[in-house]
Amino acid sequence: MPVVTKPDVPAVKDNRERFLERAMSRHHYSGDALIEVLHTAQELYGFLTPALLKTIARKLRLPPSRVLGVATFYHFFSLEPKGEHSMIVCTGTACYVAGAQGLMRVLEHRCAKAGSTSPDGKMSVQAARCIGSCGLAPAVIYDGKILPRLTPDQLNAELDRIGVK
Amino acid sequence: MSVRTLEIDGKAVTGVAGQSIFSVAWDNGIHIPRLCHVGGVSDVGACRLCMVEVEGQRKLVAACMTPVEEGMVIRTNTEQLLAHRRLIVELLFAERNHICAVCVVNGACELQDLAASLGIDHVRLRYRFPTLSVDTSHERFGLDHNRCVLCSRCIRVCDEVEGAHTWDFSGRGVNSLLISDLGEAWGESESCTSCGKCVQVCPTGALFAKGKMVSEMRKDRRFLKYIVTAREKHEWVR
Numbered sequence: 001m002p003v004v005t006k007p008d009v010p011a012v013k014d015n016r017e018r019f020l021e022r023a024m025s026r027h028h029y030s031g032d033a034l035i036e037v038l039h040t041a042q043e044l045y046g047f048l049t050p051a052l053l054k055t056i057a058r059k060l061r062l063p064p065s066r067v068l069g070v071a072t073f074y075h076f077f078s079l080e081p082k083g084e085h086s087m088i089v090c091t092g093t094a095c096y097v098a099g100a101q102g103l104m105r106v107l108e109h110r111c112a113k114a115g116s117t118s119p120d121g122k123m124s125v126q127a128a129r130c131i132g133s134c135g136l137a138p139a140v141i142y143d144g145k146i147l148p149r150l151t152p153d154q155l156n157a158e159l160d161r162i163g164v165k
Numbered sequence: 166m167s168v169r170t171l172e173i174d175g176k177a178v179t180g181v182a183g184q185s186i187f188s189v190a191w192d193n194g195i196h197i198p199r200l201c202h203v204g205g206v207s208d209v210g211a212c213r214l215c216m217v218e219v220e221g222q223r224k225l226v227a228a229c230m231t232p233v234e235e236g237m238v239i240r241t242n243t244e245q246l247l248a249h250r251r252l253i254v255e256l257l258f259a260e261r262n263h264i265c266a267v268c269v270v271n272g273a274c275e276l277q278d279l280a281a282s283l284g285i286d287h288v289r290l291r292y293r294f295p296t297l298s299v300d301t302s303h304e305r306f307g308l309d310h311n312r313c314v315l316c317s318r319c320i321r322v323c324d325e326v327e328g329a330h331t332w333d334f335s336g337r338g339v340n341s342l343l344i345s346d347l348g349e350a351w352g353e354s355e356s357c358t359s360c361g362k363c364v365q366v367c368p369t370g371a372l373f374a375k376g377k378m379v380s381e382m383r384k385d386r387r388f389l390k391y392i393v394t395a396r397e398k399h400e401w402v403r
């Protein structure tokens with residue numbers, strides 16, 4: 001019987017490093033492009049590791065402390081892996097008055113504090129200032145979708161549905 | 166150099182174009198309180214203690230960040246300004262854990278002196294008592310976050326004079342924290358040259374030399390003027 005050899009399947013290559021390099025070279029490795037470069041890195045990797053920050057600092061010729069300073073200043077950047085799902089509680093004035101604190105307490109109790117991810121990696125919780133949907137107060141953004149006029153009970157039911165313990 | 170003539174607290178004074186209100190006032194013996202300003206590095210206007218009133222302007226201005234202009238009439242010591250300054254200092258005390266009785270610079274602390282000169286004998290606000298760490302990993306120095314007022318003097322002197330830029334702030338607002346490099350312990354920092362300039366300019370006991378007991382440490386701030394004058398004018402004057 002003829003031996004059928006499988007064609008060589010190339011291993012899936014991790015191109016992220018190349019994409020990041022391209023983003024930096026597009027900005028001529030200028031330190032002024034730090035925020036844009038961090039944006040790209042965050043989008044490519046999902047979160048920023050110390051190794052990643054170190055590389056960026058070296059390539060843009062910036063002090064590491066400034067790079068970490070910028071990465072921790074903006075809520076957009078995350079230094080920890082994001083959870084499978086995310087809930088962003090609006091804590092703007094309208095939502096606050098309408099009971100955002102109660103929603104936050106539910107999430108804190110069942111998932112994690114604002115700005116962190118539950119230990120099982122299921123849910124990332126964040127607080128936002130005003131999401132511009134005051135008519136829907138209090139609002140939570142669940143994986144990019146708005147959950148309008150939420151009560152703590154409804155939020156609990158939603159968490160049950162998602163499978164949060 | 167064009168000269169600017171103005172009035173500070175009823176006194177006719179002159180400065181040069183581009184000079185800050187703060188520096189003209191000090192040249193003329195009018196000592197506006199400050200915490201983030203330190204001679205020899207750039208100003209950032211972070212502490213707001215140097216706020217003054219300028220006639221014809223509704224808003225208060227930070228003297229360290231505002232250049233003098235011809236004909237300005239400035240007041241540095243009104244009741245309103247004093248009240249603001251008191252509140253700022255009280256906020257600083259309430260924000261972290263400033264326990265003078267166990268501090269190495271007790272008796273020679275700029276924050277303590279400010280409080281004393283403003284007649285602050287108690288704090289009207291509730292203390293936050295945050296849980297903060299002390300980093301003693303460096304061979305010769307230590308950093309006690311409990312006493313840091315986030316003035317950024319250390320960051321600027323390290324960046325502008327030493328050129329190492331070891332320090333920066335991470336986070337924002339009430340969560341701001343002084344960090345070295347990528348947040349590792351100070352002793353492990355690759356960029357720190359152990360020059361000690363940050364320790365000398367720190368207004369409180371947040372940055373300190375190891376081996377000092379309570380009230381034992383005195384900081385030398387004249388060294389900075391010495392270095393900067395030497396660098397800029399090639400004059401070595403003590």
Ligand code: SF4
Pocket residue numbers: 312313314315316317318319320343363366367368369371372
């Ligand atoms: S460590 Fe000292 S010099 Fe540095 S920001 Fe804090 S108080 Fe200012």
Ligand code: FES
Pocket residue numbers: 198199200201202209210211212213214215216227228229230
């Ligand atoms: S000295 Fe002017 S704002 Fe601090």
